[in-house]
Amino acid sequence: MAGPAPTVYLVDDDDRVxxxxxxxxxxxxxxxxxxxxxxEFLLHHDPEVPGCAVLDLGLPGMDGFGIQDALASGTAQRPLIFLTGRGDIPASVRAMKAGAVDFLxxxxxxxxxxxxxAQALVRDKEMRQNGEQRSSLEQRLSKLTPREREVLTLVVAGRLNKxxxxxxxxxxxxxxxxxGRMMNKMGVRTVADLVRLVARQQG
Structure with missing residues (x-):
């Protein structure tokens, strides 16, 4: 079943813009x-909806950086694109270092x-897919007994059964x-598959 279509959130105090x-x-x-x-944006923002946000940097009250910080401090991951009325290199560096897609x-x-x-929507899709994979792996790991977790760690480290x-x-x-039980619960058939699965979660 397909999820909701991506939404581009626009935040700007200039109605014409x-x-x-x-x-x-x-x-x-x-x-x-x-x-x-x-x-208003943060009040109505739904992190479950895929998409990105295009933010005016110089908003009255909380500015674009405030939005970036508010999203980063919560559980929401939202690719951001900043717009500014003037070229500001320090501001653009700050935005990009904090993960912004672009500064226009x-x-x-x-x-x-x-x-x-387009770039932001691709990033959002990748982040959501990675999040789903991590969640799936965490669910599988939660089914392991303490001894099976120990075995998993040693198998991934390359140890033989003996x-x-x-x-x-x-x-x-x-x-x-x-x-055998650990491999079955993890949903893998080979050690190589197990190593790749664990590596994705750690990455």
Whole structure:
């Protein structure tokens, strides 16, 4: 079942800018939600909805950096694109270091904005897929017994059954049983698959 379509959130206190950006993005096929200030955006923002946000840096009250900080301090991961009325290198460096996709100067060029939004939506999709994979792995790990977790750690480290038995103070036959149950619960058939699965979670 397909999830909700991506939404591009626009936050700008200039109504003319909001209308112009909405027309531009809607004409390119994007679903758009508009807000005139940071507080309104954060109040209605749903992190479960895929998409990105295009933020005016110089908002009244809480500015664009405030939104970036508010999202980062919570559980929401939202790719951000900043717009500013003036070229400000220190501000752009700060935004990019904090994970912004792009930092564009008004009046923004159509091609530049559409390219930045396309990049942000790809990043959002990748983050969500990675999050789903991590959640799936955590669910599998939660089904393991403490001894099966120990076996998993040693298998991933490259130990053979005989070596694992020696380290855990048991017999090889018992380790084979624990290893089989662990592999089954993890949903993998080979050690290589197990290593890749654990590496993705650690990455």
């Amino acid at each position: 909001l209308r112009a950006l909405k027309r531009l993005l809607s004409s390119d096929g994007h679903s758009v939600a508009c807000y005139s200030n940071a507080e 100067t008004k009046p923004v060029e159509r091609s530049a904005l559409l390219a930045a939004v 070596q694992i038995a020696g380290e855990l103070g048991t017999v090889e036959k018992t380790i084979k049983v624990h290893r």
